[in-house]
Amino acid sequence: MPISAMPGVVQHTLDSLVAEAERCVAAGVGGLMVFGVPVEKDPRGSGADDPDGILNVALRRLRDAVGDDLVLVADLCLDEFTSHGHCGVLAPDGSVDNDATLVRYAEMGLAQAEAGAHVLGLSGMMDGQVGFVREALDEEGLIDTVLLAYAAKYTSGLYGPFREAVGSSLVGDRATYQQDPPNATEAVREIELDLAEGADIVMVKPAGPNLDIVAAAADLSPVPVAAYQISGEYAQIEAAAANGWIDRDRVMAESLIGIKRAGAQIIATYYALEMARHLR
Template sequence: MVRPRRLRSSAAMRRLVAEHRLHPADLVLPAFVREGISEPVEIASMPGVHQHTVESLVELARRCVEAGLGGLMLFGVPEHKDARGSGADDPDGILNVATRAVVDAVGDALVVMTDLCLDEFTDHGHCGVLAEGPDGVVVDNDATLERYADMAVAQARAGSHVLGMSGMMDGQVGFVRGALDREGLTGTAILAYAAKYTSALYGPFREAVCSSLTGDRATYQQDPANATEAVRELELDIAEGADIVMVKPAGPHLDVVAAAAAMSPVPVAAYQISGEYSQIVAAAERGWIDRKQAMLESVMHVRRAGASIILTYFALQIAEVLDRGSTS
């Protein structure tokens, strides 16, 4: 029996034989822009992450370009909300104003993505239009699609390169693709949140967007118990014309990320969400784990599972580590 030799292990050797690598161009930084503030506001549950003014968001976008990041995902936080989320498709609404400013500043040097969902803009905090159903108030899927179409056109006209469809409504990708095509906005890509799970880890995000939600979104988001259902959702969104599909949250659902990578003919993204970020930061602040190593390891797991695009609040920090040429 030939026994394997124990080769000398050095940092250089480990880099040479590494099967997967992180690169800044694979990373997308989620960012929040808030109406009515005069300077950035740190989010208490996400240390190091801020709600931005339009001006500070533009500066952040320029930093992303300098760092070589792949993209920036924008979320708007309006001052005023109503039941139908009127600010979402208002050309003068905070998200569309910020999108124009960022695109004007960085052009095609960075992929500018926008969140296409109503939850930040509604006074009830749900991702769609509410209506009375047989068992009480429900999200009206078809009425919501009409609102998504209006939002899509507004965001595309504001200059968004990629629309992040995060609402998990049935038929949303095909409906929005049709609306874009009718308006001649065929160059705008659709990122489908094809498998978006209901999760306790969204808590810090809800603080970041000043969410009005009471309860959860379990009636239209994925059940964490299910994986086969997620694959069906992926197949449906691809068939409807999604240019990119995404799994969210990333870390708890690496099996679904791997399944998506194995079957998808379009790029697969995964979103390391707010609670994943905050857990690492909080544990590191208490000295329980090494922040840099945990940060890199958590994102490398997502890359290894098969995601070619990773949304993470650590994006700029990871790019800085990679620029120094060391992940050890």
């Protein structure tokens, strides 16, 4: 299904997802990050750790089809699966319950690892999430599963198109658990905490507005640094190009070069397949 705010990006069926993954392999893309769009949602996000839930089914299909040729990254967050649209379970007062959410993340992480994910993308920004999930995986002997920590994930107006893409139920925002854009000091502290808990990769998101944080992460991190060029960044380029205001291909490349130059060793972008073909 096409996503109106993101021309060229679609919601996939299981079959079309596998076909897209095979195109990624042929083009030399390094990895694929997978999100689920469930038919039903509930307050605790039950579909997130259901072996028959859409995300886990998709991971098994992809692992069977391309698992030796493409790194599979699973989005480990409840927001796609909760009826309220938040990244965690809610306390009686309506706030996100950090510690109760960690339990759900561990359950979700185990389900994703068992479904075939090579990497778990912990994107919920709960305190202690890296250490909690790492311990749960270790206890089950899943010691080779890589943890990608969204260590500095800023609250941003650029997430709007993605919320359409996953059919988000969110009302309000996530400012109480995502980073405050003017605050660079806290972002660096969060990166250091995730590294101390055993993160294998640390992520900065959104990439473009936070290149200074990408550079700071690259300076201090002993593990690879990733940056996520998010939906609103993509949509801005596409909209300006559609109006004839910019050279689309040139700006696409410039935007990714800037992220790379800031220090990102891994870039998550909706342009991945197109850019990989261009580089070849």
